[in-house]
Amino acid sequence: xxxxxxxxxxxxxxxxxxxxxxxxxxxFQATTMFWYRQFxxxxxxxMATSNEGSKATYEQGVEKDKFLINHASLTLSTLxxxxxxxxxxxxxxxxxxxxxxxxxAFFGQGTRLTVV
Amino acid sequence: xxxxxxSPQSLIVQKGxxxxxxxxxxxxxxxxxxxxxxxxxxxxxxxxxxRPDVSEKKEGRFTISFNKSAKQFSLHIxxxxxxxxATYFCAASMRGSNYKLTFGKGTLLTVNP
Numbered sequence: 001x002x003x004x005x006x007x008x009x010x011x012x013x014x015x016x017x018x019x020x021x022x023x024x025x026x027x028f029q030a031t032t033m034f035w036y037r038q039f040x041x042x043x044x045x046x047m048a049t050s051n052e053g054s055k056a057t058y059e060q061g062v063e064k065d066k067f068l069i070n071h072a073s074l075t076l077s078t079l080x081x082x083x084x085x086x087x088x089x090x091x092x093x094x095x096x097x098x099x100x101x102x103x104x105a106f107f108g109q110g111t112r113l114t115v116v
Numbered sequence: 117x118x119x120x121x122x123s124p125q126s127l128i129v130q131k132g133x134x135x136x137x138x139x140x141x142x143x144x145x146x147x148x149x150x151x152x153x154x155x156x157x158x159x160x161x162x163x164x165x166x167r168p169d170v171s172e173k174k175e176g177r178f179t180i181s182f183n184k185s186a187k188q189f190s191l192h193i194x195x196x197x198x199x200x201x202a203t204y205f206c207a208a209s210m211r212g213s214n215y216k217l218t219f220g221k222g223t224l225l226t227v228n229p
Contacts, residue, residue, distance in 0.1 A: 006159070032214050043205060043219045044160070051214070093159045097215060104150070105217060107159035 003027050004096050006108025013084055013115055021079045021111045023094030029074035030096035034105070035067070038091040050077055084115040119143055120208050122220025129227050135193040137223045139206035142187065146208040148215065151180065151191045154203045154222075163204070164191070196227045 003026040013019050023033060032051050036044040048064075050056035050071035058064045066088075068080040077096075081088055094108040121140045129135045141149075150165035166173045166180040166189065173180045179192040193200055203224050207217040 004159075034216060041222075041224075043221045044217075046216060049214050049216055091157075095159075095217075104162055104165065105215070107152075107161065110157070110159045112157065 004030075004094065004106045004108045006094050006111055008111060009109060010112040011114070013113070015085055015115055016083055018080055018082045019084055019113060021081075021092055021094075021113075023077045023079070023096070023108050025075050025096045025106070028096075030077070031074065032097050033071055033077040034095040034097075035069060035077075035079050036093045036095065038093060038110075040091075044093060047079075081113065084113070086115045089113055089115045119218045120206060120220045122206050122223060124223060125221070126224040127226070129196045129225065131196065131198060131227055131229050133196050133227075135196045135200065135225055135227070136190060137204055137206070137225070138188065138190045139220050140186075140188045141208050141218075143208070143210070143218075144187070145210045146218075147211060148209045149180070149182065149189050150207050150209075150217070151178075152205045152207065152219075154205065160205060193225075196225075198227045198229050201225055201227050 005024045007022045035047045038044050047062045048056045048058045050069050052074050056069040071077040093110045095105045097105045119142050151163045152160035153163045154160040164175050164178045166182050168184050177194045182189045203222045205222045206220040209215045209217045
């Protein structure tokens with residue numbers, strides 16, 4: 001399967017600071033990327049969908065000004081958590097798929113964010 | 117509204133036994149049904165997937181059974197091994213929505229040696 005690299009795998013930051021998470025597709029062009037949030041022992045919650053070169057589409061209840069998504073190239077998408085607070089602590093996971101492939105989605109290894 | 121309902125929430129199986137996880141969906145427009153395996157601290161990994169034009173798909177020890185009329189699908193893990201201990205998620209997606217996945221709530225599988 002395709003390789004999706006997510007970085008960093010974990011990060012600790014202070015309240016009020018911003019954190020950027022990168023998601024790279026290493027061996028195919030990811031026209032669509034998805035960002036998920038997962039709380040302990042819970043399922044994945046879709047936060048937003050981004051298509052290369054266009055603005056992200058956010059799910060209901062997700063603050064677009066707090067969770068900034070940039071999908072500037074076919075191999076890189078970033079999620080920036082702005083002015084982070086302890087309640088933003090969570091496991092963030094990106095996923096990609098390409099129009100050139102079937103509907104299989106490939107996931108990054110996730111980023112554990114802890115805001116102190 | 118939860119569009120994909122998964123059960124059980126947790127499952128304990130002895131080594132060599134069969135693990136069965138069930139999912140039910142509501143939206144008849146769904147046309148792709150994958151199962152994902154997730155280990156602690158890792159992203160989900162695709163295990164096996166099925167489309168509604170077939171009733172069963174088998175890959176090694178993993179089998180998906182699909183019942184279109186009942187809007188249900190299940191994952192069977194044969195000869196379960198301790199290394200299969202993980203959280204399993206069923207999901208569904210459809211064309212026209214960027215194929216975004218709707219996940220079940222997950223099943224924590226523990227396989228005892």
